Structures are given as C-alpha cells and as structure tokens.
Amino acid sequence: PTGSAGYDSKDVAKGGNGYVPIPLQYGPYTASSGREKSIAAGDPVEPGVTNRSYKNKTVTASNFNDLKTVLETKAAMKGKPVVVVMTLSKPVIPAEFEQSASAIVACFGVQDQALLDILTGQTEPSGLLPFQLPANMKTVELQNEDIPHDMICYTDANNHTYDFGFGMNWKGEIHDARTGKYVNAISKPKFSLKGQTLAITCATPDTKIYYTLDGSTPAFSKENEYTKPFAINGNMVIRAIAKKYGQNNSVLVEYQPKTLSK
Incomplete structure (x- = not known):
C-alpha cells in the first residue's frame, strides 16, 4: 500500500496538525489505536505544533485499486488459481487479499526475469521474509519502536504465520540453516x-x-x-x-x- 507519507497539507487547511497515519492496508484505515500524545514534537519549522498525534484520522491507500484488481480477478477466474505478486518496501497486512490468492510471491525490487522464473517453475523459491507481516493495524500501532518482533503476525488460511524468516519452497515451509540460526533464536513464551x-x-x-x-x-x-x-x-x-x-x-x-x- 502506498499514498501516505505521514503528512498532509489538506489536514492543516482543516485546522489539524498535518500528521496522518501511514497505513499498511489498502482499504480505509482510521487510527483509533494511535497515540493520544506523540513521543516527539517541537520542530522549529512548526512552532505551533506540540503534538504530532494522528489518532482517529482516516486515510486510504492511493493504490487501493490494486486490491480491487485482485478481488475482481478472483471473481472472474471462477475457481481457477490466482497468483498475487507484490513488490514490498515495507510490511503489508495480507488480510484483505490473502484468501483470494492461491499463492503470494513477494519481492523487493528484483528484475522481472527472476519473478518469471519462479512463476513458471524454472527456479524454486528460497527467500525468507526480512520483517514481520502484521495481522492488523492495531498491532502496528501498539508495537514499541525499539523492540523487534513485537507484532502479532498474520496467519493465513493454511495456518502459516507470516513472521520474520518465514518463506516457502515447493515442499512447503522452509526450514534450513538460515531459519535455524535466525528464526526463534529465543523461544517464544x-x-x-x-x-x-x-x-x-x-x-x-x-x-x-x-x-x-x-x-x-x-x-x-x-x-x-x-x-x-x-x-x-x-x-x-x-x-x-x-x-x-x-x-x-x-x-x-x-x-x-x-x-x-x-
């Protein structure tokens, strides 16, 4: 999801402080769990702003039509497989589209040939998530900025949890030397x-x-x-x-x- 840099001059024009949520979902998001009082404020270029909170403000991703495309394609395919390819630069909340996808291929700006090699079966996928994919925006708002791995992650229809280090190959969930070293190095309570x-x-x-x-x-x-x-x-x-x-x-x-x- 894209479209919000966290600041909107239109909010200032309406009497707000200008700060708005940065959503990780496509549909409308209202920051009901946002902080009442921001941790920091007081930039010299904003002498009148002492609180950067965006609590209860609503935003929608500018590429909301990407979600509509997936949902409409799922309906049009009438039961045939739908593979969703998404380019990530930050975490995303998969809940809006995961159940409409037969498979999800996540990439981080690789060339199209690499994607086509995976989609056509020429290459077996081996990548692992470098961050958590959250279950919802509430867990995003409640996380601590200085603590890793502290979000509740999304769990899909096949009971796979999209946590740090999760990935799948043709056999299923990947368990190898990388996951052995980096995933759940500290056992969960x-x-x-x-x-x-x-x-x-x-x-x-x-x-x-x-x-x-x-x-x-x-x-x-x-x-x-x-x-x-x-x-x-x-x-x-x-x-x-x-x-x-x-x-x-x-x-x-x-x-x-x-x-x-x-």
Missing part, C-alpha cells in the same frame, strides 16, 4: 493454564519474560516482568515476550482465555 491460574515459561535458558494484561505490548521494565503464576479472568488479553539480555528477544505472543496465539 508458552502459556499453561491450571484452573484460573496462568503460568508463562520460556524454553531458552537465562531469559526474562515480560507481560501485560490489557493487550498492550510489554516493555522491558520491572513493572512488566513476570515472576510467578497469576489469576486471570475472561476480560484479559495477555501478551508476553521473552528477552535474553545481550542477545535478542522472542516474538510477541498473545493469550486470551481458551484461545492460544498461533
């Missing part, structure tokens, strides 16, 4: 429920686990550190992430009563 008491563990030694109960992203701070099992209720959305200091952190996982994250 596991939830264990006994009665109404929840325990969180991590299989990687010498890690610390951080969690929240309200669906927000945990910070690596003392107040978010997990120390012992705790009682839960049906209104909680628990998110947890494990960190091994000096190395890396795990992916973010989410737990709701009777629902484990994938």
Whole structure:
C-alpha cells in the first residue's frame, strides 16, 4: 500500500496538525489505536505544533485499486488459481487479499526475469521474509519502536504465520540453516493454564519474560516482568515476550482465555 507519507497539507487547511497515519492496508484505515500524545514534537519549522498525534484520522491507500484488481480477478477466474505478486518496501497486512490468492510471491525490487522464473517453475523459491507481516493495524500501532518482533503476525488460511524468516519452497515451509540460526533464536513464551491460574515459561535458558494484561505490548521494565503464576479472568488479553539480555528477544505472543496465539 502506498499514498501516505505521514503528512498532509489538506489536514492543516482543516485546522489539524498535518500528521496522518501511514497505513499498511489498502482499504480505509482510521487510527483509533494511535497515540493520544506523540513521543516527539517541537520542530522549529512548526512552532505551533506540540503534538504530532494522528489518532482517529482516516486515510486510504492511493493504490487501493490494486486490491480491487485482485478481488475482481478472483471473481472472474471462477475457481481457477490466482497468483498475487507484490513488490514490498515495507510490511503489508495480507488480510484483505490473502484468501483470494492461491499463492503470494513477494519481492523487493528484483528484475522481472527472476519473478518469471519462479512463476513458471524454472527456479524454486528460497527467500525468507526480512520483517514481520502484521495481522492488523492495531498491532502496528501498539508495537514499541525499539523492540523487534513485537507484532502479532498474520496467519493465513493454511495456518502459516507470516513472521520474520518465514518463506516457502515447493515442499512447503522452509526450514534450513538460515531459519535455524535466525528464526526463534529465543523461544517464544508458552502459556499453561491450571484452573484460573496462568503460568508463562520460556524454553531458552537465562531469559526474562515480560507481560501485560490489557493487550498492550510489554516493555522491558520491572513493572512488566513476570515472576510467578497469576489469576486471570475472561476480560484479559495477555501478551508476553521473552528477552535474553545481550542477545535478542522472542516474538510477541498473545493469550486470551481458551484461545492460544498461533
């Protein structure tokens, strides 16, 4: 999705601060989960702007017709396969089109010949995602700028999660020396429920686990550190992430009563 650089002079003309969301989806997006108060403000060229928040503003990707093309092609093909090729320069939310695609080929500006070699079966795909593809814009808004792997990733109709390091070849999901070294280097936290008491563990030694109960992203701070099992209720959305200091952190996982994250 393209079309928003995060600033729109039309918003200024309407009395706003000019700052608007940068969507990772094609359809209209309203930043209901955006920050009320921006982290930074005070550029000398904007003496009257003390808050760059874009909360509750709505934008639509300028290439929204790309999504319409996929959906219309799916309908026109009447059950025949549809392969979606997308050029990425940043993460995208696949939820709007994934179920209309028989396959998705992601590239990052390679020559057309390389794409055609894959589409025609001349070359087996071997690439891995260099970043996470989020499940929705809410998880994008809630992520911390200084913590990697802290978004809830999109899971497709075949139960594949589009996380950092995910990729597929002709045999299925890729598991090789690259994924062994870089993917899940820190094991993701596991939830264990006994009665109404929840325990969180991590299989990687010498890690610390951080969690929240309200669906927000945990910070690596003392107040978010997990120390012992705790009682839960049906209104909680628990998110947890494990960190091994000096190395890396795990992916973010989410737990709701009777629902484990994938």
